[in-house]
Amino acid sequence: MDGEREHPCPPPPLPSSIAADVAGYAWARDTVGESGGTVYRLHGKAGAPDLFLKHGQGTVADDVTDELVRLGWLAAHSQVPAVRTFLRTPDEAWLLMTAIPGRTAYQMLVAQPDNGPAIVEALAVYLRQLHAIPTAACPFNADHTFRLSQAKARIAASLVDTDDFDDAQTGWTADRVWNAMQALLPLAPDPVVTHGDVSLDNILIENGAVVGCIDVGRAGIADRYQDLAILWNCLGEFGPALQDRLFTSYGISAPDKRKLDFHLLLDELF
Structure with missing residues (x-):
């Protein structure tokens, strides 16, 4: 994405199960269409595909969960990101996905x-x-x-x-x-x-x-x-x-x- 629509950032605090999956990546925060949550692009890891991570709290955690469910259904009809990891607590949700080419x-x-x-x-x-x-x-x-x-x-x-x-x-x-x-x-x-x-x-x-x-x-x-x-x-x-x-x-x-x-x-x- 172009620089005006994301900016480099350090990794946020992460659950240990997700931190292990994203070690070695550079991080950039998406500034477009976050709808109250946070979206990160993970890139620059040699030999590894780019990833996206969504994180939401409260009602936004429900939105992230809704996306997980719809990704599973839409995959049969359209190319969508593949889910790598999903973690949900009572108040938070993390969704780690592969990036789509293009x-x-x-x-x-x-x-x-x-x-x-x-x-x-x-x-x-x-x-x-x-x-x-x-x-x-x-x-x-x-x-x-x-x-x-x-x-x-x-x-x-x-x-x-x-x-x-x-x-x-x-x-x-x-x-x-x-x-x-x-x-x-x-x-x-x-x-x-x-x-x-x-x-x-x-x-x-x-x-x-x-x-x-x-x-x-x-x-x-x-x-x-x-x-x-x-x-x-x-x-x-x-x-x-x-x-x-x-x-x-x-x-x-x-x-x-x-x-x-x-x-x-x-x-x-x-």
């Missing part, structure tokens, strides 16, 4: 801006394949009704980071986001198997194609706009032409603005 879609767009349309096409192909997985095969519910119940609990517990809102919601309170979402309901359901957090940092590309995904703790059955909205929003950094291309490459000629707005607001609360 570079993130964000890195690719920064390094090859002229290749943006082809990169977006690869992302759209990946989403179409993911969304084509039969919903009957997926045991995880992530629809907006379920996510709204989680969001309401996060608001009540003062867990929403309003300083991290998108520019369009700068200065908003979490309650204002909640009320804006309610005004967009109801939504016509269009359930598919979703990744749940398809940011450009969570998709890996190699040789022009998506080779896998990471950060799958929110995967489950939801409206396809759960994925499309987040990816569309991330592409805004690289211009509206690529945002438009996402929908045309995916096969949607007229995006549903109501669903787009709703899912972008919902994401602010997580």
Whole structure:
């Protein structure tokens, strides 16, 4: 990952069973999409693959556990990190995984801006394949009704980071986001198997194609706009032409603005 999205750090305090697995690695802390937990990239050990370690406490430990379970299921449908070690205590969780080859879609767009349309096409192909997985095969519910119940609990517990809102919601309170979402309901359901957090940092590309995904703790059955909205929003950094291309490459000629707005607001609360 590029230097702006991670920084070198010393190893954190670790359980002895994990410390033995990661001896000899250099450490870097990921500064993107941590959702309250900590994510480290372990690299530079001769003859050994790069690894990632996630650590969470309290409710974030539950999120790390959710990711472990979803990794096991998704492995049959998409390339995902292989679990090396998982350790859970009543209040903490550690998840050690192998790294997927390739570079993130964000890195690719920064390094090859002229290749943006082809990169977006690869992302759209990946989403179409993911969304084509039969919903009957997926045991995880992530629809907006379920996510709204989680969001309401996060608001009540003062867990929403309003300083991290998108520019369009700068200065908003979490309650204002909640009320804006309610005004967009109801939504016509269009359930598919979703990744749940398809940011450009969570998709890996190699040789022009998506080779896998990471950060799958929110995967489950939801409206396809759960994925499309987040990816569309991330592409805004690289211009509206690529945002438009996402929908045309995916096969949607007229995006549903109501669903787009709703899912972008919902994401602010997580």
